[in-house]
Amino acid sequence: xxxxxxxxxxxxxxxxxxxxxxxxxxxxxxxxxxxxxxxxxxxxxxxxxxxxxxxxxxxxxxxxxxxxxxxxxxxxxxxxxxxxxxxxxxxxxxxxxxxxxxxxxxxxxxxxxxxxxxxxxxxxxxxxxxxxxxxxxxxxxxxxxxxxxxxxxxxxxxxxxxxxxxxxxxxxxxxxxxxxxxxxxxxxxxxxxxxxxxxx
Numbered sequence: 001x002x003x004x005x006x007x008x009x010x011x012x013x014x015x016x017x018x019x020x021x022x023x024x025x026x027x028x029x030x031x032x033x034x035x036x037x038x039x040x041x042x043x044x045x046x047x048x049x050x051x052x053x054x055x056x057x058x059x060x061x062x063x064x065x066x067x068x069x070x071x072x073x074x075x076x077x078x079x080x081x082x083x084x085x086x087x088x089x090x091x092x093x094x095x096x097x098x099x100x101x102x103x104x105x106x107x108x109x110x111x112x113x114x115x116x117x118x119x120x121x122x123x124x125x126x127x128x129x130x131x132x133x134x135x136x137x138x139x140x141x142x143x144x145x146x147x148x149x150x151x152x153x154x155x156x157x158x159x160x161x162x163x164x165x166x167x168x169x170x171x172x173x174x175x176x177x178x179x180x181x182x183x184x185x186x187x188x189x190x191x192x193x194x195x196x197x198x199x200x
């Protein structure tokens with residue numbers, strides 16, 4: 001099943017490539033234009049603005065809360081019935097320390113508010129919180145893909161592993177090059193064809 005898209009693409013592999021290409025270009029445009037620095041920091045509203053900007057040329061649902069239940073690797077993300085309340089609660093979570101910020105990041109991953117593109121949008125959202133609060137960010141090139149995936153899978157039960165992993169990759173380098181590294185590795189951490197949808 002291929003997500004309905006504005007590009008008229010019906011082949012999943014081609015959609016994946018075009019989605020990656022376009023979302024990277026949009027992310028760079030978002031960063032270089034300065035518009036990224038005008039969003040709300042650490043709220044779902046801000047995350048929604050990021051998602052909309054990245055995917056508005058690809059999907060009609062860009063920036064909109066998903067209307068279907070989804071799961072991945074036998075993990076069920078937040079149920080649609082409770083999603084809006086969960087997102088309001090996550091937006092209110094504290095974000096003054098590194099631990100608080102990662103706890104908030106983990107909760108947003110569990111919520112998985114969008115039909116597709118959660119990983120890319122949420123990592124940029126995390127980046128903005130870290131820059132704003134700690135004047136640091138994650139150097140994603142220093143994060144091992146498999147260790148990250150494993151830690152994120154376990155994070156709903158115990159988040160210490162993901163905290164240690166990401167803390168070791170913190171950098172004071174806030175250049176656009178570091179920001180773009182986060183975009184470049186995006187396809188490692190998600191993929192629509194790995195999601196399962198469930199009837200409401």
